[in-house]
Amino acid sequence: MSHPVAEEPPAVHGDALNLVRAAIAEAPDPAAAGQRAVEALHDRFAHYDWVGIYWVDPSGTQLHLGPWVGPAATEHTVIPIGVGICGAAAASGRTEIVDDVDADPRYLACFTSTRSEIVVPILDGGEVVGEIDIDGTDLAAYDETDARFLEEVAALLAPLRPRSGS
Ligand code: SME
Numbered sequence: 001m002s003h004p005v006a007e008e009p010p011a012v013h014g015d016a017l018n019l020v021r022a023a024i025a026e027a028p029d030p031a032a033a034g035q036r037a038v039e040a041l042h043d044r045f046a047h048y049d050w051v052g053i054y055w056v057d058p059s060g061t062q063l064h065l066g067p068w069v070g071p072a073a074t075e076h077t078v079i080p081i082g083v084g085i086c087g088a089a090a091a092s093g094r095t096e097i098v099d100d101v102d103a104d105p106r107y108l109a110c111f112t113s114t115r116s117e118i119v120v121p122i123l124d125g126g127e128v129v130g131e132i133d134i135d136g137t138d139l140a141a142y143d144e145t146d147a148r149f150l151e152e153v154a155a156l157l158a159p160l161r162p163r164s165g166s
Helices: 011-026 030-044 084-092 144-160
Strands: 050-056 062-069 078-080 096-098 116-124 127-136
Touching: 011 030, 011 144, 030 050, 030 062, 030 144, 050 084, 062 084, 062 127, 078 084, 084 096, 084 116, 084 127, 096 144, 116 144, 127 144
Parallel strands: none
Antiparallel strands: 050 062, 050 127, 062 078, 096 116, 116 127
């Protein structure tokens, strides 16, 4: 894609990473930790309008919606790997940044207000075990700084993967 290579992430992202780290550490169990992590991201950044975690199910063929926070529930609670922007990121293991969802034929619509999206795989030993999905109401809301920051967040989330896969 045509996004410039990010320079050192702004300090604000370092603070936010500490916020997420603390939210996870203080949670009583992994499910609560995931919920607190998405809430911390949503509350910290105004352009993170809807924030959710999808986990790869035990069969390795589907993404199942885990914790999320945002203005509305999505109908896409189960997404086959390879389908949609979420499924593409899970299949490739690479972060997807979509500046204009209406211009991307892969896009699975959830909210009429969404204009752009970022999906960041959660990796565990090189294997995709889940992903962070964030939707924005502005065109091109996300850049490489978001990507690098969220990839660090994803590393914190990997141990929270539910063993049941749901
Ligand atoms: N837009 C995603 C589907 C998930 S919703 O954004 C919550 C996609 O195209 O895969």
